Amino acid sequence: MGLYSVLLNVTHKWLIMVINRKMASVEGVTIRFAEYEDEENILKIKVHDDDMKNKEFDDLEDALDDAFEEQEELEEEEEEEEGKGGEDDESTFMFVAEIESELIGFAMLSLADEDGEVGLISDIRVAETWRDKNVYQMMYQHIIDFAKRELEIKHIRTTVHKYPDETITEEICKTVYVAFDGNAKTLRDTLLSVPGIDDLPLSTVVPYQQRHMRQLLHSHAAVGQNILTNGVFFADMESYSLCKENLADLAEEELCMFVDKNKPIKSISFGHDFDSDRAAVCTIDINCKDAELIKCHIIKHMQRACKEVDGQIVFLILVTDHDFEDKIKAFCNGIEGLKEEEKYRESYTLSKILLKSDDE
Structure with a gap:
């Protein structure tokens, strides 16, 4: 490459850099x-x-x-x-x-x-x-x-x-929160007789305790395959990296947390309640790739939330694997007294801005 071509190439790159800087100022x-x-x-x-x-x-x-x-x-x-x-x-x-x-x-x-x-x-x-x-x-x-x-x-x-x-960006995942509405008092009874409930491994889903942190971190690779979505998990409608500090912080917050008793752990979920003008709201973030375990977490969170409130309650349930969305909808729509509410549905794309390669 001749000197003129080199200078032209350098000048071109410099102009692009200057233009980009101006666009971002x-x-x-x-x-x-x-x-x-x-x-x-x-x-x-x-x-x-x-x-x-x-x-x-x-x-x-x-x-x-x-x-x-x-x-x-x-x-x-x-x-x-x-x-x-x-x-x-x-x-x-x-x-x-x-x-x-x-x-x-x-x-x-x-x-x-x-x-x-x-x-x-x-x-x-x-x-x-x-x-x-x-x-x-x-x-x-x-x-x-x-x-x-x-x-x-x-x-x-x-x-x-x-x-x-x-x-330079890369999409991590598209997330959806599907919404269901019902009366808490009615659901207290119907959640005890959900169609197919006897076939679900409900007893394997238990409240999160301190010892579960060690299990989650000790088998990080296997747990990651089971619960992480492109390296992150979700709690209270936010994304987190799997580490001791994040798990400890979440455990200190007023969240309801469940895990399963499998080794390695295959699921972890987080429930958070808050009041809106119209109804009580419960967000349910389930990090899992097993449809039957997902159903168990849904029931556990709904049963717990309905015991704590009266009147109308809206459940916002996280979907990160869109292959499960129809299954979750069919399951929840099969619960007597629970109705899907499209107007409360939320969706967004989580992305990452790349600054360095993993090798740097």
């Missing part, structure tokens, strides 16, 4: 780390309706309080230990976009595993008047650059696909 907008004083203005930024599928966005105030508290503790440790170990222990990074001192965007990047190799966009929001002006893309580019420069992250999980066009 907005004139007058700057991005910096969020500070405690920003919290009130951050909370004023509403989430786009399309982005509400990430449930973490509902709990931003608590998430901010936790993140700022973590920052304060790390700063105190850094002062006490003269800078040793402070920044390396940080697990949440918050950024704000602003123009002329007006906050117009916020993003939160969290480390999602113990090794710090997986990141999670646990919140990203842009003020309504700035949503179609590349601010999302600018914030994503800033996060990607920060993760490459300062962290050991290999990829970042996200459900909000508003990153720059040239971003």
Whole structure:
């Protein structure tokens, strides 16, 4: 290749890089780390309706309080230990976009595993008047650059696909929450006589206990094949890496957790209850590739939830393997007093932004 061709090739690559950078920037907008004083203005930024599928966005105030508290503790440790170990222990990074001192965007990047190799966009929001002006893309580019420069992250999980066009991404999975509605009092009785219940291995599904963590982690490879979906599991409508820290954190939350007694464990599920204006809601995240065990987890969670509430209750049941969707629907529609509600159905695509190869 001649010198002219080499120069032309280099110039071409440089121009592409410059164009891409411009596409991911907005004139007058700057991005910096969020500070405690920003919290009130951050909370004023509403989430786009399309982005509400990430449930973490509902709990931003608590998430901010936790993140700022973590920052304060790390700063105190850094002062006490003269800078040793402070920044390396940080697990949440918050950024704000602003123009002329007006906050117009916020993003939160969290480390999602113990090794710090997986990141999670646990919140990203842009003020309504700035949503179609590349601010999302600018914030994503800033996060990607920060993760490459300062962290050991290999990829970042996200459900909000508003990153720059040239971003290298890979789909993890498409998830669906199918919804069913019924009266809790009626279901308390009908859930005892579900068609085919005597043929299900109900006794093998038991409440999660501390010892199950050791079993899950000890047989990580086999368990991964049984319960993980492309390397992640789901709880409370969010995605997680399988590690001690995540299991411990989930066990401390007000979640109902079930596993099976097989060795290695073939399933783990999480139930979470909350109230809406119309009815009580129970989310059921089942991580399993066995249809019969999935049915057992559904019954266990429904029976438990119906004992704790009166009146109408809506169940949102996770489907990650779409081969099971029709089976789950047929099973639940066969329960007397339970009706499928298409209007409550939720779906989203979980993707990962690739920063490094597994070999790096």
